[in-house]
Amino acid sequence: MNFKNIVKSTKRNILLFVGLFFIGIILFNSFKGPQAAEKSPVPADRNLVKEHLIALTQTPRFRNYKNLDQLNTIAEYIHQNFNKYSDSTSLQEYQVGEETYKNVICSFGTENKKRIIIGAHYDVCGDQQGADDNATGVTGLLELARMLKGQKLNYRIDLVAYTLEEPPYFRTENMGSYIHAKYLKDNNIDVYGMASVEMIGYFKDEENSQDYPLGILSWYYGNKGDYITLAKKFGGGEFVNNFSDHFVEANQVKTETFTAPQFIKGTDYSDHLNYWKFGYSAMMITDTSFFRNKNYHQPTDTLATLDLKRMTKVIDGIFLSLIHLQ
Incomplete structure (x- = not known):
């Protein structure tokens, strides 16, 4: 065997080792035995879920950065719904050029110092309804607001609806989540962790x-898109591990945890990436986006494609995790 063949053989062995090591880590982090589903004291309401999805998607114009009036209308809808349940609701406004954009925030358990951020973006990419991306995530926040009212909490919970997650602002300092994460850091606010609710309504039971x-x-x-994913990076911190454990134990919907290096494609494709930038423990709750939903960023991303039954169970899982966190 000549030197080139030795090098090629060595590279193959290294890649095989890395692949097997990676699978081993996934198995270690994902193993869970059979268990009964926990009953939620305040279950998500499928009729309200559908009502919110219709309000967010059936609009005169698409809720993208070019249609500022439409974005503001959606922000006001979120604000009004947050106001029904939270004693503390606010708008975080910021400038991009000559325009003003808004994050919408409401809080629960404000007697607690340490806080958890649950966020989702309400803008869309281009001219499409964005039912899964990300009306589902925002609907999750709206239902969580209703469910969290009056609950005894061990942390302050801030629900944050972001603007400008989508292109051309993705990975820029104009993202609403960047503005919010920077505010937390600049003001030395005690944050336990953050979860981004990014596309939680698309499920498929078919092979491949x-x-x-x-x-x-x-x-x-496996090759079926029949589960929700809890995506986190290696060394993600205490919050993501604690939250994930509670979510899995609640057993509301088939769940897989995915722990990977940040460079793996798709791992940081949402608002949690900005909390990583400021050193916070953060993760993503997702149906895996374009790895499953081929309507991603297309006009076909409509309400009719969503599985509302499983989507409501994802919301139940988030709620149960939040009320049980110690």
Whole structure:
């Protein structure tokens, strides 16, 4: 065997080792035995979920950055609904050029110092309804507001609806989540962690309905898009592990945890990336976006494509995790 062949063989062995090591980590982090589903004291309401989704998607104009009036109308809808349940609701306004954009925030358990951020973006990419991306996430926040009212909490919970997550502002300092995360850091606010609710309504039980950033992942997760994913990075911090454990234990919907390096495609494709930038423990709750939902950023991303039954169970899982966190 010549030197070039030795090098090639060595590279293959290294890649095989890395792949097997990665699968081993996933198995370790994802193992969970059979258990009964926990009953929520305040379950998510599928009729209200549908009502919110209709209000967010059936609009005169698309809720993208070019249609500022429409974005403001949606922000006001979120604000009004937050106001029904929270004693503390506010708008975080900021400038991009000559325009003013808004994050909408409401809080629960304000007697607690340490806080948890649950966020979702309400803007869309281009001229489309964005039912899954991300009317589902915002609807999750709206239902959580109703469910959290009057609950005894061990942390302050801030529900934050962000603007400008989508292109052309993605990965820029104009993202609403960047503005919010920076505010927390600049003001030395005690944050336990953050979860981004990013596309939680698309499920498929058919074979080959699920893709992956690495083909090897199908060996463990299978090829059906029938689960919700808790995505986090290696060394993600105490909050993401604690929250994930509670979510899995609640057993509301089939769940997979995905722990990977940040460079793996899709791992940081939402608002949690900005909390990572400021050193916070953060994660994403997702149906895996374009790895499953081929309507991603397309006009076909409509309410008719969503699985509202499983979506409401995802919201129940988030709620149960929040009220049980110690």
